[in-house]
Structures are given as structure tokens and as C-alpha cells.
Amino acid sequence: MPVAYYKTPVGIAQITEEDDFITRIHIMDDEPAGGSATSPLLTETMKQFDEYFAGTRKVFDLPIRQHGSDFQQLVWQELLKIEYGKTISYNQQSVQMNSPLAIRAIAAANGKNNLWVVVPCHRVIGSNGSLTGYAGGLWRKKWLLEHEAKVMGIGQTKLEL
Template identity: 80%
Template sequence: MPVMYYKTPVGIAMIAEDDGFISRVHILDEEREATEPSSPLLQEIAKQFDEYFAGTRRDFDLPIKQSGSDFQQQVWQELLKIEYGKTISYNEQSLRMNSPLAIRAIAAANGRNNLWVVVPCHRVIGSNGSLTGYAGGLWRKKWLLEHEAKVAGIGQTRLEF
């Protein structure tokens, strides 16, 4: 399984490829040296991340696959439908999935997303507008949302955690 460490504005991301799919993208808290991509797919995700962080890419076009239950797969597919620069609440996500009583299960599935930024769980916030539940750290969630709002021309966002 080829692995690459990619330097982002908010830390080093560990990116793994498995059988022709991007299978893991995790932001690390510890410092690590960036590495060169060792496959065409890792070169492509590095290019797309460069574009995303430069503000010229809003959606990723990559073959992705992560392990999870059918329910988790449905939750992650719903995350892919959230527009760049926009946010929804966990409640809204549950309504979109026709599962209004499954808010906690949906939030838990969001937390198990292994494709940081590519599957944009950072776009889901609390019903009161607060930043909640982000494995990469709430400061990174805030940074990503502010970056997307600025690029999308939405203007200043007032995000609190």
C-alpha cells in the first residue's frame, strides 16, 4: 500500500492508496517530513490538494474507497453532496437521509470518515452554528470552512467552537 505524506497549510496529511483507490487521508498532529508521491494516483491527489489549498479546486475527482458499514457508506455519500463553501447541521444531514432519529449515529459515522477533506465532513456543524466533533481538531475545521467561504466569495464566516 503506497503511502505519502503531504504538507498542507494545517499540517501533514498521511495519504494511502490501496488497489487503485485513495483509501485513507488523515491529518497528523505530529510533525513529519513530506514525501514525494510514489504512484500516479498519489501524484494526482497531491495535484488536487495543491489546487484545493490554492483555491482553484472545489471538488475532488479521485477514485476513493473506505471500509465501513452500509449505513456509514450512505452517510459518507451524503457528505459528498454538501456544496463547497456551505455548511449543514447534523440534524439537516439526518433529514436529508430520511433518518431524523439517527442524528447521533450519523455524527458517529461522520467521525469515522477516513478521507479527510476529500469527503467533506468538516462542512457539518452543530444546529446552533457551533463547530463540533472534528477528529482533525476544531481549529482545522474552522480553517477549512473559512478557506472555502473566502474562495467561494461568501465573505466572513463567524465560526465558534
């Protein structure tokens, strides 16, 4: 499995390709020693990240695949429907999925999302507007949401950690 490392404004993204799909994008503080692989797909992924961080890409167009249960797959598909620059609450996500009693299970599935930014779980917030539950660190979630709001010309939203 080729693995590439991409420097973002909020850390190093470790991008894994498997069978011509991007299967994992993980954000971390430091790049591990050893170097970075290249492939046409990894290069395209990094190009799309360049565009995202430059504010010119709002939707990623990559072949992606995550390993997970059927329920997790449904949750991740729902995340892909959240528009750039918008947020929804975990409660709203559960209602949209016709599973209003499954808020905790949906939040847990969001936390298992292995495709950082590409599957935008950072756009899901608490019902009171707080930034809850983000495996990449709440400061990164705040940065990503503020970046998207700035690109969209949305006034500074009050984001609470």
C-alpha cells in the same frame, strides 16, 4: 500499500493508496520519519490538494474507497453532496437521509470518515452554528470552512469553536 505525505497549511496529510483507490487521508501535526511513496494516483491526489488549497478546486475527482458498514457508506455518500463553501447541520444531514432520529449515529459515522477533506465532513456543524465534532481538531475545521468561504467570496462567517 503506498503512503505519501503532503504538507498542507494545517498539517501533514498522510495519503494511503490501496488497490488503485485512495483509502485513507489522515491529517497530523508532524511527518513521520521514513519518507514518502510515489505513484501516479498519489501524485494526482497531491496535485488536487494543491488546487484545493490554492482555491481552484472545489470537488475532488479521485477513486476513493472507505471500509465501513452499509450505513456508514450512506452517510459518507451524503457528505459528498454538500457543496463547497456551504455547511449543513447534523440535524439537516439526518433529515436529508430520511433518518431524523439517527442524528447521533450519523454524527458517529461522520467521525469515522477516513478521507479528510475529500469527503467533506468538515462542512457539517452544530444546529446552533457551532463547530462540533471533528477528528482533525476544531481549529482545522474552522480553517477549512474559512478557506472555502474566502474562496467563494462569502463574507466572514461567525464560526464558533
